[in-house]
Amino acid sequence: MVDTNNSATTRISVRYFAAAADAAGRGLETLDMPTGADLGQVKSALLAKYGTSMERVLSVAAFLVGSELTRDLTAPVGARVDVLPPFAGG
Numbered sequence: 001m002v003d004t005n006n007s008a009t010t011r012i013s014v015r016y017f018a019a020a021a022d023a024a025g026r027g028l029e030t031l032d033m034p035t036g037a038d039l040g041q042v043k044s045a046l047l048a049k050y051g052t053s054m055e056r057v058l059s060v061a062a063f064l065v066g067s068e069l070t071r072d073l074t075a076p077v078g079a080r081v082d083v084l085p086p087f088a089g090g
Helices: 019-024 039-050 052-058
Strands: 009-016 028-034 062-065 068-070 080-084
Touching: 009 019, 009 039, 019 039, 019 052, 028 039, 039 052, 039 062, 039 080
Parallel strands: 009 080
Antiparallel strands: 009 028, 062 068, 062 080
8 A cells, every 4th residue: 555645753861851841741752753844833733732830931932953942933844843932140
């Protein structure tokens, strides 16, 4: 049988810090995302999975993709995305 879906996926490690870890109930997980996914797609997947507690965090969070800190939801993701809410202190 031929697979007509042809939807390639990539496994992405998502690391959560501070309030993001609290909202997810974990510090790390793996998501299967479409190959070539961007941060907007990752954010949508996290909102669908965790709901309003994660929505509050992601509304102010930045993301670390590779060595680049960004809030640009059109940025492509790599093998790992770190979710970084604002940290208190200095």
